[in-house]
Amino acid sequence: MQKVNSMKKVLLYSKFERFWHWTQSMLIILLGLTGFEIHDTFRLFGYETSVRLHSAAAWAFLILIALAVFWLFVTEQWKNFVPTTKNIKAQVAYYISGIFRDAAHPTKKTKLSKLNPLQRIVYLVLIILVFPVQLLSGFLYMYYHYPANPIQLKSLEWVAIIHVAGAYLLVVFLIIHVYLISTGRTIFSNLKAMITGYDLVEEEKAK
Amino acid sequence: MKRIKTILISLLVVLILPGYVVYIIFNFYGSRIATRLPVETEFSADHISSTDHSEFEVLQGDFGTPNEVTEACLSCHTKRDEEIMATAHWTWERETAIPGRGAITIGKKNLLNNFCTGATGNNSSCMRCHIGYGWKDKSFDFEDPKNIDCLVCHDQTDTYFKKKGEAGYPATAENATAVYPAPDYNYVSQNVGLPRKENCGICHFYGGGGNNVKHGDLEEALLDCSFEVDVHMSSDSLDMSCIDCHKTEKHLISGKSYSVSSANVNRVTCEQCHSGSPHQDRILDEHYLRVACQTCHIPAYAKVNSTKVWWDWSSGGKLDDEGKPYYEPDADGNHNYLSAKGNFVWDDNIEPEYYWFNGTADHYLNSDTISEIPVKINTLFGNYQDSTAKIWPVKVHRGRQMYDTINNTIVHLKLAGKRKGEGAFWMDFDWDTAAYLGMKYNERPYSGEYGFVETEVYWPINHMVSPKSEALDCSDCHSRDGKLSSLNGFYLPGRDRSQAIEIIGIGLIILSLAAVVAHGFMRAVAASKKNYAKG
Numbered sequence: 001m002q003k004v005n006s007m008k009k010v011l012l013y014s015k016f017e018r019f020w021h022w023t024q025s026m027l028i029i030l031l032g033l034t035g036f037e038i039h040d041t042f043r044l045f046g047y048e049t050s051v052r053l054h055s056a057a058a059w060a061f062l063i064l065i066a067l068a069v070f071w072l073f074v075t076e077q078w079k080n081f082v083p084t085t086k087n088i089k090a091q092v093a094y095y096i097s098g099i100f101r102d103a104a105h106p107t108k109k110t111k112l113s114k115l116n117p118l119q120r121i122v123y124l125v126l127i128i129l130v131f132p133v134q135l136l137s138g139f140l141y142m143y144y145h146y147p148a149n150p151i152q153l154k155s156l157e158w159v160a161i162i163h164v165a166g167a168y169l170l171v172v173f174l175i176i177h178v179y180l181i182s183t184g185r186t187i188f189s190n191l192k193a194m195i196t197g198y199d200l201v202e203e204e205k206a207k
Numbered sequence: 208m209k210r211i212k213t214i215l216i217s218l219l220v221v222l223i224l225p226g227y228v229v230y231i232i233f234n235f236y237g238s239r240i241a242t243r244l245p246v247e248t249e250f251s252a253d254h255i256s257s258t259d260h261s262e263f264e265v266l267q268g269d270f271g272t273p274n275e276v277t278e279a280c281l282s283c284h285t286k287r288d289e290e291i292m293a294t295a296h297w298t299w300e301r302e303t304a305i306p307g308r309g310a311i312t313i314g315k316k317n318l319l320n321n322f323c324t325g326a327t328g329n330n331s332s333c334m335r336c337h338i339g340y341g342w343k344d345k346s347f348d349f350e351d352p353k354n355i356d357c358l359v360c361h362d363q364t365d366t367y368f369k370k371k372g373e374a375g376y377p378a379t380a381e382n383a384t385a386v387y388p389a390p391d392y393n394y395v396s397q398n399v400g401l402p403r404k405e406n407c408g409i410c411h412f413y414g415g416g417g418n419n420v421k422h423g424d425l426e427e428a429l430l431d432c433s434f435e436v437d438v439h440m441s442s443d444s445l446d447m448s449c450i451d452c453h454k455t456e457k458h459l460i461s462g463k464s465y466s467v468s469s470a471n472v473n474r475v476t477c478e479q480c481h482s483g484s485p486h487q488d489r490i491l492d493e494h495y496l497r498v499a500c501q502t503c504h505i506p507a508y509a510k511v512n513s514t515k516v517w518w519d520w521s522s523g524g525k526l527d528d529e530g531k532p533y534y535e536p537d538a539d540g541n542h543n544y545l546s547a548k549g550n551f552v553w554d555d556n557i558e559p560e561y562y563w564f565n566g567t568a569d570h571y572l573n574s575d576t577i578s579e580i581p582v583k584i585n586t587l588f589g590n591y592q593d594s595t596a597k598i599w600p601v602k603v604h605r606g607r608q609m610y611d612t613i614n615n616t617i618v619h620l621k622l623a624g625k626r627k628g629e630g631a632f633w634m635d636f637d638w639d640t641a642a643y644l645g646m647k648y649n650e651r652p653y654s655g656e657y658g659f660v661e662t663e664v665y666w667p668i669n670h671m672v673s674p675k676s677e678a679l680d681c682s683d684c685h686s687r688d689g690k691l692s693s694l695n696g697f698y699l700p701g702r703d704r705s706q707a708i709e710i711i712g713i714g715l716i717i718l719s720l721a722a723v724v725a726h727g728f729m730r731a732v733a734a735s736k737k738n739y740a741k742g
Contacts, residue, residue: 022220022222023225039704047685048681053229102734157697160698161705172719
């Protein structure tokens, strides 16, 4: 009911950004389902199919990351992921109490600043730590040929344990991430924005 | 109109494109399993003899003894005796090297086994399977070509058999029976040819006192079996004979039994036809580095008839009320108890046990003392860290054997004998005398004090290769309680996990779910309160 009159519909997420996001989400879900089947957590596609899908999805993920890195730099969208301490307390306070009182979001979205400070940190950790560790351990897993070549490793054990640990972190991320979709302006506004690209942002800031 | 366009583009970007990327890459991987290289081999053509042996004059005359047949063979096939005499089929021993022990000469001649303890000293019975005539004791002349038995391997008539208890001789006119008639040497010798399954099988199927007793994967059913039992030897498919794989040159037949050989040379391998990358699939081919072909492709052995898996000598020697030896059959009609041999357990369709094996083996030597229980009659070398070792399917034959409690050694028993009162166990059922005689003949000390100790022998499985559809699935091993659950020292995806990471990971998932549910619930409560206040 409040301040709606001062809001304007803008294209927040470009086509590539949405393609990146949804491809990545499908790949991560696929990697998670197949990966945990390989881990014998449950049976789903069949072990062999899971292994093949997991390898295929890993390659797709690698290609997607290459495209995304290129895109992030040429469009300067990488700036969205630069961590900041500004507003961080307010953002935490919002999730802990403000949200229950229907308070306003402390961080305003703009085309070059779409993420709140918590998102910035979490996504940055994903991009520079979790994904690279998962990719590196994953490709070691794939191309590790026992104590011989091409990489000298005594055992698969540590590679596998790190990979599994990363997978659990991603599941935790996914749960919280999916829930936080509902904490936008309205319950579905964030989801709609990530699908159509458009969202309502406050007029003066959007300019 | 604009709205429809937005929806379509959104759908394309959100669902179709990402799905298509995954689909393309999965298909790329999938296509690699679609085609398969043909097996690169030429199957041995049916052998057509270049001569008609029935026209040879030397094979027309009267043969008083089988040794005279051998002389006749060698009168044309000169020098073949020298080839034969250089093989382990003749010597029953080889010079070999055992890691940690150095050069040594071992074989059936001097090794203990997990069945009838040892051949030497039981010659009349055991040496029936020697390719010679009359190795009844140590006086046997290994230099005399007339002692070679050509016919047992080259007979094509299925009428030539060595008689039980005659140290390799067939029946004579004097001792012929209905089961073992004296052979018609003219008929047999005029119809010789290349060894068939029947020839090899007469010893290699029936070793240990009956069909399939020892190997479990070599038995008479292979003479005429279905594709499911053995894809190579099945009469429904290739109908391959033993020597199609066990290539032979100058009478030296390739391949040897792991239970009596130590060095990893002169093996017969799947790769000699199938290559080391037969799957046309990277992931499956990679398994070849550490998993023997046999492991996945022989999911079960003893598929037709049972094999012995347990032999307890300690209960042997019991006699019935009349003081006579007796036997008890099990439900399948196999011997469960024999006074002469003790108790057995037979089994069929057995899942192999799995061990690391690098092709080399150790053996319990006559000079060894017991250092661990169960006593390993042979030891397969290899572990995960040994890059030449692979996971192999193995028949483990376990049992209880007599041992000298003072000298701490496994005992050679004198089992076979012709008459009562000479001390052979199968005649007199006296453990102490049988042990004394067996050990003396093998020139080993025997204290007179004895007991029984658990023993086991390891036989890697090579035959009874199943159709592709029966091969093991990934999850047979890659699962928590899979077939490799007892194989240690390496991380196996699907089987192994770090308990700490599992607890932390699942704990975090539960915590985050709880937090999300609680947070959402509180938001809902707050929202309804506000609506109520406004209401």
